[in-house]
Amino acid sequence: MKLLRRLLKVQAAAWLVWSVAIGLFPRWVLEDLFGQPVLADYVWVRAAAVMGVVLALLMVLVAQRIDDLWWWSWAFAVLEVGTATVFAVNAAFGVPEGAEAWPFWALAVLNGGFGAALLAGMGLGGQEKPFV
Numbered sequence: 001m002k003l004l005r006r007l008l009k010v011q012a013a014a015w016l017v018w019s020v021a022i023g024l025f026p027r028w029v030l031e032d033l034f035g036q037p038v039l040a041d042y043v044w045v046r047a048a049a050v051m052g053v054v055l056a057l058l059m060v061l062v063a064q065r066i067d068d069l070w071w072w073s074w075a076f077a078v079l080e081v082g083t084a085t086v087f088a089v090n091a092a093f094g095v096p097e098g099a100e101a102w103p104f105w106a107l108a109v110l111n112g113g114f115g116a117a118l119l120a121g122m123g124l125g126g127q128e129k130p131f132v
Helices: 002-024 026-033 043-064 066-093 102-128
Strands: none
Touching: 002 026, 002 043, 002 066, 002 102, 026 043, 043 066, 066 102
16 A cells, blocks of 8 residues: 555646646647647646646545555546547647647656556455455
8 A cells, every 4th residue: 555655646747747837837838848839729728727726636645545545546547548649649640730740758657657557456456455
């Protein structure tokens, strides 16, 4: 359970840092840092940032009770694998003309790595505390 607990806390920290950065400085992160086109409105980006902060809080809550709730990590694994897939498909087929593709590939690798690590951690957790 130690691996799964650590993974959730590291993942929560990453989501928190990302969400605060994108919520407070969306133009700088998206346009200057990631080379994306100008958006007409950043309210959806900021709303997603709030959701990311809440997600980080939920990850910490599950990590605190990991011995009893290790299987709740499936939700976070689905999130990470799903977002990795969305970012990879977008990088391969959906990047607008003149926009950088590398941020989407980087996010796909990062989220995919978190998803794989969570699956490994849940495999170990399932051996420690099987469903019975």
